[in-house]
Amino acid sequence: MMKTTALVASRAIDLFKTYGEGATSVAALRGVSVEVLAGTFTAIMGPSGSGKSTLMHLLAGLDTPTSGDVLLGGCELSALSDADLTVVRREQVGFVFQAFNLLPTLTAEQNIRLPLDLAGQDVDEAWQQTVVQALGVADRLGHRPGELSGGQQQRVALARALVTRPAVIFADEPTGALDSVTGAEVLALFRRSVDEWGQTVVMVTHDAHAAAVADRVVLLADGQVAGEVLDPDPDSVTAAIRDLATV
């Protein structure tokens, strides 16, 4: 769906990332430029080793590029001190991981509030209430992660990401540990957070059905952008991935 306001939430500017030096060095990204508009859902796909995780880590300010720059929430990350980068990461970025990554000793509610507690920020109670209701975890707030199903844990993880209203939520294979029905439910919640709340989401996935929930699929191959699919459906995504393999 086209948006009338085209604010950029995240931008990769000619990113290169090389791991190691000399003969054993690996060029994980080789000149990647990508623009993610605010309030859109972008999937990143590509073969194993194509640079998806590297790109996501750079976009989120978790790692620094060898050259190039990243724009996040209006800041050029290369211009920031380490201290400022930590603040930008904390305030502008939410994460959802394949393995949920909730703290086992905390309740669901304590997990959801943890980013704000760590930042010493007040919780917007009305917003938290809206999020936990919409995500269907309002009656699970007192439970610890071990007492929740995988789908419930991922809903809590999404609530934790949403509660800070970050510029971008980065999701790394968020349905990889879920069965297909539960995974589809979680993806629908990501979709809803974009459509209802204007949240920006960038998701790495290997699953064409998961990618089809996004507005756009960016295809990586061998450390470079190799194409994109707009308004994807599982068939168009599968065809695009197949074409990549034959290039």
Ligand SMILES: Nc1ncnc2c1ncn2[C@@H]1O[C@H](COP(=O)(O)OP(=O)(O)OP(=O)(O)O)[C@@H](O)[C@H]1O
């Ligand atoms: N910390 C690191 N040190 C050295 N090489 C690395 C490191 N991280 C990634 N690489 C290499 O960089 C390349 C890109 O890796 P990356 O994890 O970004 O790919 P990916 O597309 O996410 O792969 P997958 O789908 O298997 O997770 C690979 O060749 C990988 O081996």
